[in-house]
Amino acid sequence: MSPISIFVTSVLAQNIILTKFLGICPFIGASNKEKNAFHMGLSVMLVITLSSIITYVIYHFVLVPTNTTYLRTTMFVLVIASMVQLMELFLKKYLPGIHKTMGLYLPLIATNCAVLGVTLLNINNDFNFLQMLAFSVGSSLGYLLIIYIFATIRERLETSDISKSFDGIPIALLTAAIMSLVFVRYL
């Protein structure tokens, strides 16, 4: 597959939230405010893209030659966690303005399964470097898009009248179901 078609499918038709259920804990739990969701999505995008590149390089130039590919889960988790930490330090020192808006979400992202999920999918799908880049940027852009749209819908949901047992998480899940139907062609 060409990188461009990978990019387009990973943004829309194979969106990681709506079809692979990656990173839905913060998606359901935290995305109440439009602005917060946007910043959160942006930081996820940054972390996914950077950590995909690093883990890809480590996998193909360290783990494969030394025949220790079974260590990839541990390795990737370590890389992601330390990279998030480094990024936080870097932003704090050199870009305090961005750190103020994004800094809050960075520690949370270290344990976001979207990041580990995308890095593992890059390896499982046998992508070359360009395809990997297209897939990571595409998936994280899809994540940003969905989490933003979802937050705006939830702002409207808060003021509407919902049956008591469906209030909160169940109605959010139903909203996600409808979005999933809209975005991904099924029937």
Place this chain on the structure above:
Amino acid sequence: MKIILNGIFKENPMFVLVLGLCPALAITTKFESAYLMGLCLLIILMFSNVVIAIIKRIVPDAVRIPVYILIISTFVTIIEIILKTYIPALSDILGIYLPLITVNCIVLGRAMAVASKESIKTSLLDAIGIGLGYTFALMIIAFFREALGAGTITFMDATSSLTGYKAIYELPTTNILPISILTNPAGAYIALAFFVALFSKFKGGKKHESH
């Protein structure tokens, strides 16, 4: 016993705490993969909770989370290797959702909330309770999704290389069944939404009785 029951009903990780959704939605298309995923999580949670409860005094607070994640990912890797050697069909079905247990909110959450504070025995019992609660929740969702969505109930298929026989039941098709949307990702969200709503209704009713 009380701690175990607490994990299954009152603090059911899926329906009440609503944690660890990623694998729950993705692999509940088949009954078999659901309970096997639950068992994998149960085993990993038990080992990691016990190990963390043992070493909790040695680990400084500043590096707590990285150390816990490392311990969890070690057990995940062990399970991954075992599955790949003995039940390769299952490891194909679970795919990336098995390594994703490493960053599952339930396992890390239990490590932070229980294993880093309580005794070894309490942590083990809590792990069993939460693990069983998670497994039951996965089984219920998968049962409905597969029975209504695909018209089958798979008890044993991928593991047949290990046990020697298959067990797949087929339900009769009528004009409304199967509802194929339930096996799609959208169906996963719908099914989970209804179960969470049902549980919160049920729990609310119970509270009134006890008052």
